[in-house]
Amino acid sequence: MIITDICIVGAGPVGLFSVFEAGLLKMRCHLVDALPQIGGQLSEIYPQKPIYDIPGYPTINAQELVDNLRKQIDTFSPTFTLGERVQTIDRQEDKSFIVTTSEHTQIHCKVIVIAGGLGCFEPRKPAVEKLEEFEGKGVAYMVKDPELFRNKEIVLAGGGDSALDWTIFLSDIAKKVTLVHRGETFRGAPDSAEKVFHLAEQGKINLVLKSNVTKIDGNGCLNEVVIEGSDNIPYSISADYLIPLFGLSPKLGPIADWGLNVEKSAIQVNTFDYSTNIEGIYAIGDINTYPGKLKLILCGFHEAALMCQSAFKHVYPDQRLSFKYTTVNGVNGF
Amino acid sequence: MESQLIHFKVEDRNGEIRELDIPDDMSLSLMEALKANEYNIMATCGGMALCATCHVQVLEGLDRLPPMQDAEIDMLDTLPDAGFDSRLACQLRIDSTLSGVFIKIRGEEE
Ligand SMILES: Cc1cc2nc3c(=O)[nH]c(=O)nc-3n(C[C@H](O)[C@H](O)[C@H](O)COP(=O)(O)OP(=O)(O)OC[C@H]3O[C@@H](n4cnc5c(N)ncnc54)[C@H](O)[C@@H]3O)c2cc1C
Ligand code: FES
Numbered sequence: 001m002i003i004t005d006i007c008i009v010g011a012g013p014v015g016l017f018s019v020f021e022a023g024l025l026k027m028r029c030h031l032v033d034a035l036p037q038i039g040g041q042l043s044e045i046y047p048q049k050p051i052y053d054i055p056g057y058p059t060i061n062a063q064e065l066v067d068n069l070r071k072q073i074d075t076f077s078p079t080f081t082l083g084e085r086v087q088t089i090d091r092q093e094d095k096s097f098i099v100t101t102s103e104h105t106q107i108h109c110k111v112i113v114i115a116g117g118l119g120c121f122e123p124r125k126p127a128v129e130k131l132e133e134f135e136g137k138g139v140a141y142m143v144k145d146p147e148l149f150r151n152k153e154i155v156l157a158g159g160g161d162s163a164l165d166w167t168i169f170l171s172d173i174a175k176k177v178t179l180v181h182r183g184e185t186f187r188g189a190p191d192s193a194e195k196v197f198h199l200a201e202q203g204k205i206n207l208v209l210k211s212n213v214t215k216i217d218g219n220g221c222l223n224e225v226v227i228e229g230s231d232n233i234p235y236s237i238s239a240d241y242l243i244p245l246f247g248l249s250p251k252l253g254p255i256a257d258w259g260l261n262v263e264k265s266a267i268q269v270n271t272f273d274y275s276t277n278i279e280g281i282y283a284i285g286d287i288n289t290y291p292g293k294l295k296l297i298l299c300g301f302h303e304a305a306l307m308c309q310s311a312f313k314h315v316y317p318d319q320r321l322s323f324k325y326t327t328v329n330g331v332n333g334f
Numbered sequence: 335m336e337s338q339l340i341h342f343k344v345e346d347r348n349g350e351i352r353e354l355d356i357p358d359d360m361s362l363s364l365m366e367a368l369k370a371n372e373y374n375i376m377a378t379c380g381g382m383a384l385c386a387t388c389h390v391q392v393l394e395g396l397d398r399l400p401p402m403q404d405a406e407i408d409m410l411d412t413l414p415d416a417g418f419d420s421r422l423a424c425q426l427r428i429d430s431t432l433s434g435v436f437i438k439i440r441g442e443e444e
Contacts, residue, residue: 041378046379049382124412126415159411159412182416186411187404187411244414246412246413249378
């Protein structure tokens with residue numbers, strides 16, 4: 001079990017900056033994020049876009065801001081669990097919490113800070129008959145362990161960069177790779193598109209354009225994928241795996257089941273300290289709501305600072321907090 | 335130039351159809367106009383063709399709309415349920431090209 005003072009749910013910009021504010025008050029943090037990388041919306045949706053309203057930066061690229069936040073908090077040695085969703089939180093008798101993830105990682109903490117943004121990024125699912133029935137039994141929305149696909153027959157669906165990249169990658173490993181794309185051309189990185197066309201010409205992959213996967217079937221495990229082209233005549237091919245790759249979209253997810261006051265997919269908080277209706281649980285950044293709420297990075301940073309002043313009471317109940325500027329003592333890491 | 339009201343039809347996710355008149359001098363996108371008229375559209379990216387939550391299907395008047403830029407085509411390519419008549423509402427301006435069109439809201443709900 002991981003033991004820490006504060007467990008932060010969500011490693012977006014607001015979760016990351018919370019580590020700094022907490023560190024100044026000698027509170028240790030562990031962050032959990034469903035995505036395999038830190039940075040939340042900034043890394044996932046707009047890494048290369050310039051942001052103009054971060055105080056002190058006339059302009060900064062989203063990914064650069066994430067990298068800088070990471071550097072800024074390094075001194076407080078935060079620990080991370082990435083690629084796992086926080087599933088449940090259990091309150092203990094001594095008022096501490098045990099946080100459990102989708103992969104059964106457990107974190108024991110005194111305070112929970114929910115910085116979950118718009119929620120968990122989850123794969124968009126195409127309208128394919130019986131898709132959900134075969135999830136985990138041949139349908140996968142991401143390639144976690146490529147070895148799983150060695151010598152298998154795989155169908156990928158999608159036309160974006162990740163569909164192209166995985167088609168190229170898996171063509172070396174799998175027995176047979178079929179890429180099904182609705183369009184005729186690929187808009188993704190031109191290099192990857194060219195490579196995919198080249199692999200198809202060489203007969204190394206099977207490229208099916210202007211078509212959709214409409215149905216799948218199998219006997220316990222997936223073994224058949226039905227494809228329909230513009231002639232609307234369905235035909236089936238054999239397959240061990242179907243990997244639909246249509247990007248990610250955020251969904252509130254498990255946060256809705258934790259007994260918090262939720263209004264329109266956001267957690268209601270007290271603006272005094274961004275506490276929720278459950279003692280010891282705070283919500284900051286895009287995930288919270290209060291009169292006048294603005295979903296801005298700088299607002300989330302402000303919320304993080306106030307939240308930490310209040311969280312201190314749960315972490316060090318016997319100590320008094322004295323407010324100090326960073327200019328006075330500098331930053332003393334641990 | 336005087337402001338004009340652009341008239342078009344919208345079908346929501348429940349199949350309810352409404353007619354809207356939106357002034358063309360407020361430099362609104364279709365996504366912003368729909369939001370202002372209480373349609374539930376997430377618009378996570380705020381209109382940058384980066385989230386596709388403002389996906390609409392153009393039932394009438396598709397050929398009159400201005401052509402798509404690369405960013406819009408790229409984004410629509412990632413959507414599982416996009417068709418030849420799909421557009422991103424944030425990439426369409428409220429101007430005469432929208433006059434008389436009929437759109438259906440497709441993007442995910444908030
Ligand atoms: C295209 C675009 C442009 C933007 N431009 C600006 C701008 O110019 N200026 C500005 O201030 N803001 C801008 N924003 C908004 C800004 O990105 C958000 O305000 C900011 O990302 C909020 O940060 P956050 O840390 O609260 O949440 P997020 O960045 O959303 O991060 C939340 C994280 O929590 C994780 N998570 C959620 N639930 C769970 C769970 N149960 N278990 C594990 N992990 C979980 C998610 O995977 C995610 O990584 C923009 C947003 C977009 C999409
Ligand atoms: S609002 Fe995000 S793509 Fe249109």
